[in-house]
Amino acid sequence: MAAAGRNALPSRWARWGAVGVAAxxxxxxAAFPNYPITPQQRSTAEQVAQAGVPLSELAPNxxxxxxxxxxxxxxxxxxxxxxxxxxxxxxxxxxxxxxRNPHLIYPGQVLVLTRVGDRAILQLAEGELPTVKLSPxxxxxxxxxEIPALPPGAIEPFLTDVAIVDAQQHERAPRIVAAPDxxxxxxxxxxxxxxxxxxxxxxxSGDALEVERGRTKTLAIYRNAQPLRDPDTGELLGYxxxxxxxxxxxxxENVAGDDTAAHTVVPATIDIVQAREEIRIGDRLLPLRxxxxxxxxxxxxxTPLKGQIVKIHGEAVHIxxxxxxxxxxxxxxxxxxxxxxxxxxKGGGRIxxxxxxxxxxxxxxxxxxxxxxxxxxxxxxxYALVLQINDAVRVGDPFVNP
Numbered sequence: 053m054a055a056a057g058r059n060a061l062p063s064r065w066a067r068w069g070a071v072g073v074a075a076x077x078x079x080x081x082a083a084f085p086n087y088p089i090t091p092q093q094r095s096t097a098e099q100v101a102q103a104g105v106p107l108s109e110l111a112p113n114x115x116x117x118x119x120x121x122x123x124x125x126x127x128x129x130x131x132x133x134x135x136x137x138x139x140x141x142x143x144x145x146x147x148x149x150x151x152r153n154p155h156l157i158y159p160g161q162v163l164v165l166t167r168v169g170d171r172a173i174l175q176l177a178e179g180e181l182p183t184v185k186l187s188p189x190x191x192x193x194x195x196x197x198e199i200p201a202l203p204p205g206a207i208e209p210f211l212t213d214v215a216i217v218d219a220q221q222h223e224r225a226p227r228i229v230a231a232p233d234x235x236x237x238x239x240x241x242x243x244x245x246x247x248x249x250x251x252x253x254x255x256x257s258g259d260a261l262e263v264e265r266g267r268t269k270t271l272a273i274y275r276n277a278q279p280l281r282d283p284d285t286g287e288l289l290g291y292x293x294x295x296x297x298x299x300x301x302x303x304x305e306n307v308a309g310d311d312t313a314a315h316t317v318v319p320a321t322i323d324i325v326q327a328r329e330e331i332r333i334g335d336r337l338l339p340l341r342x343x344x345x346x347x348x349x350x351x352x353x354x355t356p357l358k359g360q361i362v363k364i365h366g367e368a369v370h371i372x373x374x375x376x377x378x379x380x381x382x383x384x385x386x387x388x389x390x391x392x393x394x395x396x397x398k399g400g401g402r403i404x405x406x407x408x409x410x411x412x413x414x415x416x417x418x419x420x421x422x423x424x425x426x427x428x429x430x431x432x433x434x435y436a437l438v439l440q441i442n443d444a445v446r447v448g449d450p451f452v453n454p
Contacts, residue, residue, distance in 0.1 A: 105143045105172050110165075111135055117177070118163045126157065126201040127350055127425065127439060133165065133174065138350045138393035138423070138454050143174045157199040201348050201391065202437055206375050207427050210365075213295040213328075215274065215338060216430040222277050222291040224248070225336040226261050229319055238324055238331040240297070245319040246337055247305050261320035261337070262304040269301040271322070271337040280433055282381050283360045283448040289381060289432045292363070296335065297327040348391035350425055355387055357394065358452045361445060362433065371444035375437065378424065378445065383432040392426040394436065395454045398443055421445065423454055 114133045130137035162177035217225070230245040231238055238244055248261055263269065274293035281288055305320040324331055359382040364372040372378050382388050400416025422441035426434050438445060 105134075105139065107167060107170050107172055109134055109136065109139060109143075110172055114165060116165050118165075120157055120159050120161045120163065120199060122159045124159070124199050125203055126199055129157070129163070129199070130350060133163075136454065138352050138425075141349050141351045143172070159199070201350065202425060202427060202439075203375065206437055207377065207435075210377055210428060210435050214435070215272070215293045215295070215341060216280070216290040216433055217277065217293060217338065218290050219288060221338075222293075222336075225274075225338055226271075226320070227336045228273070228322075228331065228333055230333065236333050238327070240324055240327040242324050242331070243302075244299070244322050244324060244331070246299075246322050247317060247319040261301055261322075263301055270325070270340055271299050271301060272340050273297040273299055273324070273327075273331055273335050274338055275332065275335050277336070280362050280379060280381075283362060289362065290430065292379070293336070293338065296329050297324055297331050298340075299324050299337065348389075348427070350393050351391055352454050353387065353392050353394075356453055357382060357387060357392075358450060359386070360451070361447050361449045364445065364447060371446050372438055372441075373444065374422075374439070374441050376445075378436055378438060380426070380434045380436055380451065381432075383434050384429045385431050388426055388429050388434045390427050390429060393439075393454050394424055394426065394451045395420055396422040396424055396438070396441070396445055397450045397452060399449055418450055421449070424451070 111131070111133055118129070118132060120129065126140065127137055130140035130143075133143060134140065164175050164177050166173050166175060226246050226248045228238075228244050228246045232243060235242075246261055272295045275296050277291040277293040279288055280290055280292055299322040301320060302323055303321040306318050308316040308318050322337075359380055361372075361378050362381045363379040364370065365377040365379070366372075380388070380394075397418040398421040399418050403414050403416065404411045405414050421443055422438060422445070424436040424438045426436045428435040
């Protein structure tokens with residue numbers, strides 16, 4: 053426990069040792085099984101529950117009390133209290149005695165900053181949720197919606213409509229091959245025909261479209277899978293595919309006739325149930341991805357990380373500003389996870405030393421340019437949202453730990 057004296061935390065904190073905090077974290081995980089607490093968050097919470105956050109980490113105008121409002125984000129609230137918002141788990145982790153899961157903050161809650169010696173903790177005021185009065189008419193609305201980590205509108209399309217596949221998955225993905233009446237553009241409610249990749253004989257060489265008995269099979273329709281390459285090495289990291297709709301598999305594909313030397317492929321039948329734009333012949337089909345957790349808190353990686361920007365999203369966009377999405381050349385295999393905050397660097401250019409008669413070439417060092425937060429990871433690439441920026445971000449710009 054923290055030493056007694058001016059740096060000691062309030063008595064109700066002092067009563068809890070590491071074992072007590074660990075028990076509360078475990079209880080929180082059991083009470084909210086869908087909102088996982090990462091091992092790093094658990095470890096951080098246990099440590100700062102005893103130590104607190106140094107006052108030097110607080111923002112200059114950190115308020116004593118703050119009422120959470122609709123439209124707030126976790127990052128914005130963290131910036132109200134901390135110079136380095138990615139240290140939010142350290143400040144909020146000490147709240148585990150009142151809030152067993154550190155992901156959940158609701159509009160109407162009042163955050164109270166307590167300073168003890170040279171440390172600070174953040175707690176909830178008594179009465180965690182506001183009283184909500186309903187008028188005597190029929191209506192349905194959530195009484196409390198938790199505060200998201202990032203602006204939902206900025207990242208939502210990349211949580212649901214984008215997939216990263218490797219070269220083999222891209223090549224083997226079934227494709228739409230025909231439609232009734234020889235149409236080439238399809239919409240919601242239309243029927244179409246699709247097939248996997250067949251070889252020169254009847255044996256399948258790709259992902260066959262087969263109906264599963266007693267189960268409706270829904271597929272995502274993707275278009276324009278673009279290769280993502282490492283800016284330095286040129287290595288193919290995967291294909292980025294954007295969903296344009298969804299389809300339900302009605303009948304599976306098969307091969308007509310017994311003569312494999314002259315087989316005829318009978319494509320699968322699909323019905324288009326969702327279309328964000330016209331569906332075209334040649335569009336590919338992929339299984340729907342399981343929905344990922346969207347609840348995470350900003351935190352720094354536990355180990356050193358560095359990489360580069362692979363792509364900037366937007367039509368004909370070559371530079372990124374605040375609240376734009378970028379693709380990174382590092383992924384889950386490199387230790388990146390949703391919630392990780394990374395520092396953006398602006399690469400220094402090469403110049404000739406004019407003070408030297410021989411004019412040698414100099415490489416200027418990279419300078420810090422801003423911060424971004426990872427919100428979705430694949431095996432070898434990740435998606436991040438630019439949160440703070442000093443100058444434009446370009447493809448190839450490096451990033452490191454914050």
